[in-house]
């Protein structure tokens with residue numbers, strides 16, 4: 631990709647949750663557009679993933695084990711990135727504790743609202759919302775100080791604009807769901823839209839554009855086909871997303887192709903939230 635508005639040459643990005651399903655696709659998208667990436671994840675496998683990625687693509691990337699709920703870890707992570715790759719231009723807040731509901735091994739049996747513990751509430755929000763706040767505070771502030779432009783992308787969800795349809799999680803014969811999408815997921819994803827709007831105006835004069843990207847349900851091989859059938863019934867395009875279908879949107883939001891866009895939520899959900 632040469633001299634186009636989509637080119638990310640000489641731009642360094644940090645992607646959180648980069649060892650996960652979508653995070654790795656965001657990273658690949660940036661590398662394919664000539665950008666450089668630091669992969670942050672709490673899971674140590676991020677180091678091996680980054681080595682493999684670097685070999686496979688020849689792109690410039692580095693992996694760091696960072697817990698986004700710990701401000702000091704973010705500060706030292708950023709120092710390491712800027713030392714090796716140079717000034718950071720963009721941040722993708724992608725990491726989340728994401729209960730993948732349709733999977734056979736889903737672990738959210740205690741997520742019913744009546745029994746939802748304060749501990750779980752605080753734990754989920756610390757990753758899914760506070761983590762994005764801390765990352766934006768540390769890295770966004772550094773980008774803002776340079777007054778040289780930059781982007782922040784908050785990865786939300788179709789559940790940032792609609793409520794979960796708990797009926798699709800009900801098991802056969804159940805009067806009442808034993809498994810529900812946790813309240814914290816909705817609250818955090820709506821909260822990320824608030825953070826997006828707040829920062830888009832707060833840092834507009836520093837040239838930082840802040841947008842959200844809201845994916846719909848992404849298919850993976852562990853998802854129960856019976857669940858897929860119920861879910862796609864709610865989606866006009868009648869299918870789940872493939873994991874690489876957000877790459878174009880990531881490059882768009884990271885690049886000058888979206889130069890007049892800020893404070894918005896790009897919803898890419900096969901039309902689910904339209905019905």
Ligand SMILES: NC(=O)c1ccc[n+]([C@@H]2O[C@H](COP(=O)([O-])OP(=O)(O)OC[C@H]3O[C@@H](n4cnc5c(N)ncnc54)[C@H](O)[C@@H]3O)[C@@H](O)[C@H]2O)c1
Pocket residue numbers: 646647648649650651652653670671672673696697698699723724725726727728757761785786787788844845846847848849
């Ligand atoms: N997969 C989907 O169907 C889907 C749909 C809509 C939105 N999303 C959103 O997309 C994003 C990525 O989802 P995914 O499916 O790739 O999730 P995933 O579970 O595959 O990956 C999440 C990654 O975040 C990391 N992480 C968790 N806590 C962390 C912490 N404290 N510090 C640093 N890293 C941490 C995990 O180790 C993991 O690698 C999430 O924000 C999710 O809510 C996903």
